[in-house]
Amino acid sequence: MAATDASIALNRFGLGARPDDGAPDDPKAWLKHQLEAFDPKPAALAAVPPRARVAGELADFYDQQRQLRQMGLGRRQQQQRAAPAPMPPAAPQDMAMAAAATAVPPGTPEPGAKPDADDPLKDARRFVGRQVRDDYAAAVGARINAALSSTAPFADRLTHFWANHFAVSADKLQVIGLSGLLEFEAIRPNLTRTFGDMLNAVERHPAMLLYLDQAVSVGPNSTAGRFAAGRQRPNGRKLGLNENLAREIMELHTLGVRSGYTQVDVTEFARALTGWSVAGIGRGPGARMAGTAGTPGDFVFAERLHEPGERTIIGRKYGQEGEKQAQAVLDTLATSPATAQHLATKLARHFAGDTPPPALVQRLQASFVKTGGDLPSLYRVLIDSPECWVPQPVKFKSPWEWTVSAYRALGMKQVQPLAAVGLLNQLGQPTWKPGSPAGYDDIAASWAGPDALVRRVEASERFATRAGAQIDARALARKLFPATLAPATEQALARAESPGQALALLLVSPEMLRR
Amino acid sequence: MHDRRSFLIGSAGAAALALAPRMAFAKAETDRRFVFIIQRGAADGLGTIGAIGDPAFAGARGQLAEDFATGKKLDATFALHPAMTSLGGMYDAKEALFAHAIASPYRDRSHFDGQNVLESGGLGAYQVKDGWMNRMLGVIPSGEAKAIAISATIPLAMRGPHEVTSYAPSALPQASDDLLTRVAALYQGDSQLHGLWSEAMDTRQLTSDLADVSVKNAAATGQLAARLLAPANGARIAMIETGGWDTHAGQRDRLTAQLKGLDAMLASLKTGMGPVWNDTMILVATEFGRTVAVNGTGGTDHGTGSAAMLVGGAVKGGRVVADWPGLGQAALFEGRDLKPTLGLDQFVAGAVAGHYQVDPGKVMATLFPDTKGQNAVGGLSRV
Incomplete structure (x- = not known):
């Protein structure tokens, strides 16, 4: 069924209509206005645990962990207990640990006094795990509630797009509680600036620096690197360069895969990035040697980790000192034509279909190059392009998109964070957990199973059971999809055996599953 | 002697008068349970209680009449669908009463509007804002006015100024069969969704016995309701919603499964209520009936007259209440439906008035304020 422009604006560009939304009279003007009206920090986000708190929880845990390890408690202790035979005579190292264990700082829990006294380290880990998972749930809830009450749903859709473009995955302890903050602190405030502004904010954000291991990367010839090279580390692990962030910035965040850069470029960029780290919650000796004092969770440039010298990346020399070197690389990447091509393709795919129309990609790329990556200009190209207004639906909604649009259709403005987290898990798209820095796929094949x-x-039936007979799905359908509803859907709703069943059918109607 | 005799009569009368309110009081505090099981989707009354004694029945109903060959004979005219074995036993124990050719005042054929009338107790859809069960809480003894809806939200029948709670298991394990069938129909013309859905349903068929699941769910709901109603400090009034009655196609199997579910629900209610079953009255009713004739897809379409039930130890059962209009073509409502000869409003008001021993006129006026000049049906409850 062909969609009207009003329906396209509400559902394809926006996050799905709400019953209290009117159909926009001038859909394009309505969308453009949102770019100005967008509020980077709406009231719904007040519920997000601040970075200082999340990072503070992690910093406390790492302090505790260090202390416990110094006392010889934790894994090693358990191994000893589990050993079937008596231990051989204490080696000097063990004696040293035994000595350390006698110097218990006041206030430290006695072994045997805690629920998991067998392994206080495990206990501490469980505790901080609970804390960051609570932080995560609160952030997911805030994200949904912001999407439900948004007066600029097109802009909110764009924040979700960019958050997935700059994906972190809340899988490791350090990232779980910080994952949402990347979106709230680095993406939303830069949504209507330039791509370079957003890129710089993202790559300095603790969630990204920790997720892609930048915080443990050490320049081999840096002060810390040279110091470590002279010592044999007991576990055989080497201190050194970590290329993860450098590679993903080039491959995923900017230029795109196979766009002409080489392994040498990646390594050189990784050298330039050394020193970009996180205060207080970095792990490993690199982070400890970095001298990264400061408020836990803040970006720091640790000079002691930085690889000295000039770098050459994709044929261009970077002679800057310290933090400014990687900054200069980012600035180059942010406005590269390859980046323009990469981003144009992704944006076109998101708004005009799984196979992006080449003409639209070209138009977006040209705008990007001409404006130096001005984001509102890109968004306006989308709004003004006929490819984004074809009357047939162009996208199968992801679970996130479907969930948000269903909540909005039901007129909800607030959901319980844990309920939302659970639902998105069940539907197969846990928020900020794509499991890979490439983010979630943006094609139907990944979601339409x-x-x-x-x-x-099943979820629709539960929604409908809760909303019950208070909603007349027939009237609601006409509001959500103005002059767009297919006769088959109208008929199914009219023939449903109860108001609740009609509502469930509306929520899984073809109109609702696609945009 | 004369004086003495009149004294005896007088004192017996006085004793009865004195006893009645005391009994009502005692029951009010502890005993009476009232449950409304709503059948959403227009349950086929003729498919539930077949009019085997009507010469037109077999011809009009075709294959749908065949099931009644093994159904329990209720009287010379009616038989119960064979899927409802527990209910048959209750009928024998005089704990089940059926009313046939019954309908609410609603005379069109929209589920939405029909359910609105059934629940609100108005004459037409959306004319009365709250529900008759809620208003009922104002006329019955206050000690019994503790009501709960076995659903996530409070259905219209229970909405209104009187306090009602609701309770439901947090999540149903699987979507209902009827919804799945309708989703299939909705996706019929959409090649992508149709393909995905067919695949999903094929897998589902392999992994579960659908009918079995829905019967188990119905029994579990009955058990849950009984757990909430049976304890001395529990609820006294409950409403249970059932769906899946809209049998436009393949009715024979689907209705059998639906009736098995309802039978299991009633059986588990009886078991779960234990001794208070004797003070329990369960009303089963739907928004309207279905066409007398079978349609081209082995089902029936939206009709008018249907059947209702009263079940429980407090019911004066073992009979079918009907002013049977007949199934001959000339007797049908608008040439297609079972003609209603009994008002559901009067039936419900009579059941409530008898169960709680309150004035039938007052019950009628409170529950169904717009249904003027009709008397509540008497003699439905065992008092």
């Missing part, structure tokens, strides 16, 4: 569809039907 038989089981995925059944799960949406």
